[in-house]
Amino acid sequence: MKISKLLSSLVSIALFVSIAGCQNVDEKTAQADFDAFMEQEFIDTVESDYLTYKTLIDDPEQYDINVEEIEVNLGERLDPENYEDLMSESNESYEEFKSFDYDSLSEEQKDVYDAYAYMMRIDEALCDKKFWYYTPYFESMSGLHYQLPTLFADWQVDNEQEVQEMILLVEDVLDYVNGAIEYTKKQEEMGLLMIDIDEVLNYCQNIIDTAQDSAVLSAMKETIQSLGLSNEVDYIAQLEDAFYNSFIPAYENIIAMLNEFSQSAQNNEQGLASFENGKEYFEILIKQNTGLDKDPLEIKEMMEDAYQDHILSLQVYAYSNPDAVNTFIQGTMPETGFNSYEEILEFAKQNLVNDFPEVNDLEYEIKDVNEQIASDTGVAAYFKVPTLDGNEKKQLRVNPKGSDISSIDTYMTVCHEGFPGHMYQYGYMYENVSSNLIKGLAQFNAYTEGYAVYAQYEALDYLTDIDPNLLTLYAENEQASYCAIVAADIGIHYEGYTLEQFTDYMSQSGFALDEDSAKALYAQLQANPAVFEPYYVGNEVIQDLKESAQEKLGEDFTDKGFNQAILECGNMPFEVVQRHVDSYALGNVQA
Structure with missing residues (x-):
């Protein structure tokens, strides 16, 4: 047995x-x-x-x-x-x-x-x-008309074949834009047009008005000239031909379409909720632009709660720091003392090592955006995403005639786009995430932009020469404002807020807008559904994750440990980021 x-x-x-x-x-x-x-x-x-x-x-x-x-x-x-x-x-x-x-x-x-x-x-x-006909191709803040000039002004060529390919792209602009125009006309026929005609028209007209001295064309010429090709003159002639016979006519056609619409179009000047399936479409946009499997009203409630938290913080700091409040209300914010974009980047780079995990390659260069293009877009600075396998330095493109370099606003913008924002974020991801699909193709803007907003507020702590109470008031006020704006955006596109209802909602939230300001903000939100959600919903999610981890870990919490937890997974929906933060809180950070 x-x-x-x-x-x-x-x-x-x-x-x-x-x-x-x-x-x-x-x-x-x-x-x-x-x-x-x-x-x-x-x-x-x-x-x-x-x-x-x-x-x-x-x-x-x-x-x-x-x-x-x-x-x-x-x-x-x-x-x-x-x-x-x-x-x-x-x-x-x-x-x-x-x-x-x-x-x-x-x-x-x-x-x-x-x-x-x-x-x-x-x-x-x-x-x-x-x-099928709900997608807007001419949104006033990010439409096709807005993207093309930056695309071509930033285009770099390294050899003769790439010069030829760039010219082919310019030649393709007219056909591609005509396709978008036909699509948009079909939208109008179906009663699904929703476009800020005046805003887009003004932008396109400026492209036409500056055609003979175009910054876009000049930038492309410069990249060809940098190669020193023997037949450089021929290529520049081909480029000019493509530009004036494809690029410029495309904008002329957009203007013609807009003028036609301004006369007789069925143009929805309220939100997506006005369309038959608009609310359902907006539900999808919210999931796409927040990285959260929540419906719009859940997001609105979340942002209203966050708004109340920021207002409470403002009240607490205002009560205990009246001098800082007076300075803030008067709009006399102190300057940072920086004299260049490079000074800001170097300062942030040196300070982030205490709060963020190490990245081996943080080499960068700063390049000026053409002044005309910078003026057209209103951009102060932006990060140019590098190739996955290239050796080029990370690049920050800046407006040489931008706002005051020494202002806190400029500091925040550079920290958002540079360190510890996108430039650092992509540096970390490229070194630590193996999936090419996640590094290159994942579309979770609420993670990438939400992180950069979070990072810019974290970087305020580095400004030790400025009253921290004043910086807290600045940050809490700004975040409260955007929480209210995101909630109002949902009100417009999901609950059907009219201009009057929007104005009342903002007033109840503490923002008394004059008539012109209310109209301008309503038009911006109405023509660009869910445009602010990636930035400020994403930021609030990360702030909530941080607060939760702090509560669980107490004195064992570290900024560096938390930041590694939100960075290590790469570009992801927040359910995945949550897992990594939970693992960190349990003392088991995933490699």
């Missing part, structure tokens, strides 16, 4: 080892297959779009990218009739993706899985036929 039991035990052990070994092999196989699938998704996406390829890749061979597959143009034509074919291809990938066993994946792969699934659900919802 003893022998029998022993044999039975040995058989059981052998069987267990066999099964465990099989599971390990199966897990390794599943994980390898998952990585291969995600890498192929990355490659397929890059090969399908020239702009994506040029933005992300220096050496295509490193990624097995077939450049012969990439057509040099501005992208797919804007024709909803193609959506079904595109969705069919996407659905095939999605079905293959769903075949992976989640539990067999590594922790990092589970992050990637959740991010990919989130993006696919959004894409699937937006491609529903009832939303």
